[in-house]
Every structure is written in structure tokens, then in C-alpha cells.
Amino acid sequence: MSPSVETTPPPSDRVRLRRKPGRGHHDRATIDAILDAAPLCHVGVVVDGQPYVTPTFHWREGDHLYIHGASKNRTLSVADGTEVCVTVSILDGLVLARSAMHHSANFRSVMILGRAHRIEDPDTKRARLKGFIESLYPGRWDALRPMTDTELKATAVLSLALDEASAKVRDGGPMDDEADLSWPVWSGVIPLRTALGAAVADAHTPAGTPPPALGMAVAPIPGSD
Amino acid sequence: MSPSVETTPPPSDRVRLRRKPGRGHHDRATIDAILDAAPLCHVGVVVDGQPYVTPTFHWREGDHLYIHGASKNRTLSVADGTEVCVTVSILDGLVLARSAMHHSANFRSVMILGRAHRIEDPDTKRARLKGFIESLYPGRWDALRPMTDTELKATAVLSLALDEASAKVRDGGPMDDEADLSWPVWSGVIPLRTALGAAVADAHTPAGTPPPALGMAVAPIPGSD
Numbered sequence: 001m002s003p004s005v006e007t008t009p010p011p012s013d014r015v016r017l018r019r020k021p022g023r024g025h026h027d028r029a030t031i032d033a034i035l036d037a038a039p040l041c042h043v044g045v046v047v048d049g050q051p052y053v054t055p056t057f058h059w060r061e062g063d064h065l066y067i068h069g070a071s072k073n074r075t076l077s078v079a080d081g082t083e084v085c086v087t088v089s090i091l092d093g094l095v096l097a098r099s100a101m102h103h104s105a106n107f108r109s110v111m112i113l114g115r116a117h118r119i120e121d122p123d124t125k126r127a128r129l130k131g132f133i134e135s136l137y138p139g140r141w142d143a144l145r146p147m148t149d150t151e152l153k154a155t156a157v158l159s160l161a162l163d164e165a166s167a168k169v170r171d172g173g174p175m176d177d178e179a180d181l182s183w184p185v186w187s188g189v190i191p192l193r194t195a196l197g198a199a200v201a202d203a204h205t206p207a208g209t210p211p212p213a214l215g216m217a218v219a220p221i222p223g224s225d
Numbered sequence: 226m227s228p229s230v231e232t233t234p235p236p237s238d239r240v241r242l243r244r245k246p247g248r249g250h251h252d253r254a255t256i257d258a259i260l261d262a263a264p265l266c267h268v269g270v271v272v273d274g275q276p277y278v279t280p281t282f283h284w285r286e287g288d289h290l291y292i293h294g295a296s297k298n299r300t301l302s303v304a305d306g307t308e309v310c311v312t313v314s315i316l317d318g319l320v321l322a323r324s325a326m327h328h329s330a331n332f333r334s335v336m337i338l339g340r341a342h343r344i345e346d347p348d349t350k351r352a353r354l355k356g357f358i359e360s361l362y363p364g365r366w367d368a369l370r371p372m373t374d375t376e377l378k379a380t381a382v383l384s385l386a387l388d389e390a391s392a393k394v395r396d397g398g399p400m401d402d403e404a405d406l407s408w409p410v411w412s413g414v415i416p417l418r419t420a421l422g423a424a425v426a427d428a429h430t431p432a433g434t435p436p437p438a439l440g441m442a443v444a445p446i447p448g449s450d
Contacts, residue, residue, distance in 0.1 A: 044276035051269035191422030
């Protein structure tokens with residue numbers, strides 16, 4: 001994707017791109033594709049004026065992003081009912097230019113602002129947790145030892161509407177100053193990607209059981225091994 | 226690394242590990258190794274009570290972490306002189322268990338709290354930016370078109386002391402309930418790693434110029450391609 005003309009306007013001034021607005025996107029197709037392409041997000045909350053940024057897995061169903069954790073988890077407890085920021089970032093490449101200043105990175109990122117809410121209804125919570133497992137490992141939920149009510153109670157699921165979100169994307173080569181183009185140094189892009197290693201079964205897995213197929217969220221990008 | 230006994234005490238209660246303290250580390254060797262193993266961090270700041278989490282590159286020199294950006298960058302402007310949170314997370318693997326609840330992830334992460342400060346002295350700032358380029362691409366700084374004073378002024382560098390930091394590490398296989406071990410489903414670990422693609426030179430790179438060797442911060446983990 002090249003830096004593109006902004007077509008969908010930002011849903012709020014808070015998620016308007018201030019720096020390099022040409023890299024900004026507010027259309028849900030772009031936002032959803034990034035959210036669905038990586039399992040890891042960073043959740044920002046505020047406690048006594050101090051920001052805390054915690055890594056955790058996320059998943060998306062329709063117009064909401066979900067995160068989960070132990071019911072006693074502090075980040076989730078603080079986040080419930082308060083304004084949070086959830087950011088998903090995928091680093092796609094290192095961009096090397098002829099001047100230090102024009103070095104850059106290719107990336108895709110999404111920032112979501114909003115009030116997170118804990119899901120209270122047990123059936124809804126169970127359905128969302130199933131959606132999470134299925135997003136990572138399609139077909140796995142029904143093969144697992146069923147979730148108990150105690151486990152369900154011990155797990156918190158928070159939802160965050162995608163109403164106020166922005167995406168930022170950079171790709172392509174270095175953008176050197178015209179006068180620097182003849183400077184004799186290697187310049188270009190070194191791509192980075194997430195690669196899957198060989199699955200390692202534990203000692204109790206029945207012999208001959210194949211590892212699960214992975215869902216979109218963790219599939220390597222095309223061309224990776 | 227297995228969940229280990231805590232040897233170095235947390236430098237403050239704010240960075241004491243609340244959940245699964247057995248995964249926590251406060252020794253600088255563990256913290257530094259994680260900070261040096263990945264170039265991407267997430268910076269949390271607070272504006273009008275709202276947290277914002279922004280991805281950016283970081284680097285470490287001695288007892289400080291550094292981030293940089295355009296002088297007009299909002300996150301950097303807000304962060305200067307205020308309490309921030311910088312989190313670095315490396316996802317090492319997906320952990321599949323026999324129950325949904327015991328699914329997990331192998332990861333290494335560091336959270337740093339503290340007051341960030343903009344570096345004002347031009348010579349110091351230039352030295353830190355050289356350190357950044359050299360950490361990613363050893364030997365590259367001197368091969369680049371030299372940084373101008375205007376470029377230096379347009380760039381902000383913030384430092385953050387590593388005084389108040391914690392690391393969290395999970396590795397190893399699933400920790401299933403004993404009663405579930407005979408449940409007939411594949412369980413184990415699917416490793417994830419950052420892999421480097423083939424470097425792509427831009428059209429102005431002199432023919433035959435080799436791409437740079439990469440520094441530790443972006444080197445693939447052992448065994449990756």
C-alpha cells in the first residue's frame with residue numbers, strides 16, 4: 001500500500017493523524033485487516049495519572065475488539081469502564097536511506113480509543129472465548145476439554161468498540177533527498193516477517209496427532225516459510 | 226528460561242509483578258537482553274486523562290533507553306518531563322493446551338516506568354542518534370551523508386532511565402491440569418520468530434554494493450533463516 005489519499009474521515013479529532021497524515025487510514029477494511037493479521041496488542045490504561053502499557057492477545061468479532069485475562073488481572077480491572085488505548089503494530093521492514101534522518105520502518109498499525117467494558121453474561125463470555133480460540137486455531141474449541149463454569153468465572157473478557165480508531169501504514173523504499181541519491185551507500189528495504197517454527201508436541205500428545213492448522217491471525221505473510 | 230525464583234527485588238511496588246510473580250525478573254541482565262533483542266517498543270503517555278500508546282523504535286545505551294522522532298511529534302512532546310511507560314514485547318511462541326484456559330503464549334517483555342527527558346545538548350543528541358543507527362546497522366553512521374544541523378534540530382531524542390523496570394518471561398510447554406493429560410488433542414508449542422527477508426536495494430544503490438550487516442537488535446533468533 002502506498003501512502004494514499006485519505007478517503008474516510010477520522011471519526012474524532014483524537015484519532016486524526018497529526019504526523020504524516022498521508023499514511024493515515026480510517027476505513028474499517030484497512031483497520032480490520034491489521035487487527036486480524038497479528039494476535040498481539042498493547043493496552044494502555046491510567047492508574048493515578050501514570051500510564052501502563054501491557055501486552056496481551058486480542059481478537060476481533062464484527063465491530064468490537066476483545067481482550068481477556070484472569071478476572072483479578074489489574075489491567076483488565078482498571079480498564080473496565082474507563083477510557084483505554086489499544087494499539088496493534090506489525091513491523092514489516094527496515095528502511096535504509098542515505099542520510100540518518102530518512103531511515104525509517106515499514107509497518108502497519110492501528111490505534112483504538114474508547115471505553116472498555118467487561119462482559120458479564122456467562123453465555124456471551126463463553127461465546128467470545130470460543131471465538132478467540134477459533135480465530136487462532138480453527139476447529140479447536142470443540143476438540144478441547146470443555147470449559148468449566150469455574151474457569152469461565154476466573155476469566156474476564158473486555159470488549160472495546162471500534163468506533164474511534166485509526167490505522168497508519170508505511171511501505172515502500174527510502175525517501176531520500178534528491179541531492180543525496182548519488183551518495184554511494186546501500187539503500188533500500190530489509191523485509192521482516194513473522195515465521196512459524198516447527199510445532200513441538202508435548203509428551204502427553206497421542207502419537208501421530210497432527211498439530212492444528214492456524215487461523216489468519218498468526219499465519220505467516222505470503223512468501224514466508 | 227523456566228519460571229525462576231525472583232532474585233533481584235523489584236525497584237518499586239509499581240513494577241512488582243502482580244500476576245504470576247514467578248515469571249518476573251528485575252535484574253538488569255535480563256531486562257537489557259530483552260530491550261536489546263527487538264527494535265520496537267510501545268510508549269504510553271496520558272493526555273487529558275486519556276492514555277495513548279504509540280509504537281516506535283527504541284535503543285539502549287548503558288542505563289538509559291532512548292526514543293526519537295520529529296521535534297513536533299505529539300507523543301514525544303507530551304512525554305518530555307512526564308511519567309511515561311515504555312513496554313517492549315517479543316512473542317516467542319503459541320502454547321496450546323488441552324483446555325481453553327491453559328492456552329498461553331511464550332514471550333519476553335519489559336515494562337519501564339519513569340520520567341522521560343528530552344536531550345537538549347546538540348552534541349549529546351548527535352551521539353545518541355549515532356548510537357541508534359550503529360545499534361541497528363554497525364558501521365553505517367560514517368558511511369552516511371552527514372547529518373546537518375537543521376536535521377538535528379528537527380529531531381527530538383528522549384531518554385528514560387532504567388531505574389524502574391521489570392521483565393516478564395514465559396517459556397516451555399502447556400501447564401495442563403493433571404486430570405486433562407489424557408485428553409486426546411495435540412498440545413505443545415508452535416514457535417514464532419522474526420525472520421529477515423532478502424534485502425531489496427533501491428534503484429540508486431550502486432551496483433554490487435552489499436546490504437549492511439545488521440546489529441543485534443534485529444538479528445533473527447538462532448535457528449531462524
